[in-house]
Amino acid sequence: MARPARISRALSQNFLADRATAEHVARLAVPHGRQVPLLLEVGAGKGALTARLAPRCHELHAHEIDPRLVPQLRARFSSTPQVRVIAGDFLDTRPPRTPFAVAGNVPFSRTADIVDWCLRATALTDATLLTQLEYARKRTGDYGSWTLLTVRSWPCHDWRLVGRIDRRRFSPVPRVDAGVVRIERRRTPLLEPAALHDWRKLVELGFSGVGGSLHASLRRAHPRRRVDAAFRATRLDPRVLVGEVPPDHWLRLHQELSS
Known part of the structure; x- marks a missing residue:
């Protein structure tokens, strides 16, 4: 016992x-x-x-x-x-x-x-x-x-x-x-330190769930034409759910939307 x-x-x-x-x-x-x-x-x-x-x-x-x-x-x-x-x-x-x-x-x-x-x-x-x-x-x-x-x-x-x-x-x-x-x-981060704040804001916005899709959520902070262009560059379907987007695609989205 x-x-x-x-x-x-x-x-x-x-x-x-x-x-x-x-x-x-x-x-x-x-x-x-x-x-x-x-x-x-x-x-x-x-x-x-x-x-x-x-x-x-x-x-x-x-x-x-x-x-x-x-x-x-x-x-x-x-x-x-x-x-x-x-x-x-x-x-x-x-x-x-x-x-x-x-x-x-x-x-x-x-x-x-x-x-x-x-x-x-x-x-x-x-x-x-x-x-x-x-x-x-x-x-x-x-x-x-x-x-x-x-x-x-x-x-x-x-x-x-x-x-x-x-x-x-x-x-x-x-x-x-x-x-x-x-x-x-990572020994060498994938982003410069100065970009990390904007990265976190972008990711948190994308995961906010507003609108039911990542595309709709990102349009809260970016013009639709820029979001459309970023999705084309990343080869993402505008209807994609946020959880389906791999991290490397997020990096491309960040690059396109912050340029």
């Missing part, structure tokens, strides 16, 4: 229970056998992924919000000098000022907040996150559609679905499979 007490539904705890899966995720987080200078792990849990990430890092900060698990983690990694177990909420952490990566088995209920934290961190190089599969597919365009968050961040961040994890690889078993999302900050 003691075992269920270790699981917190409030914290959305679903621990990785398969060594091969943990090794696979670690390879996705640190590809090609490289070592990263600093890696922050979200939700270290019982340390399954931590153990696989540690050899790939010069320094690993393993964050765990559940105070019941922290002593076990510290005992397990007491002889692993590059691992520092940090008790508390990852979202309360101030992002490092030097380049760093993020990886982790993200609590499904906190995915959006953790992704936002990563996108705001200016020194982040990449984030490899285990999320609900539906979230991973939506954010990376795997359904053939794109979300506001992905398109808005696209000039600075590349989003990819790099893996799918069967739900039976977790304990307790969640209701859905997981996906591995990799978000990489």
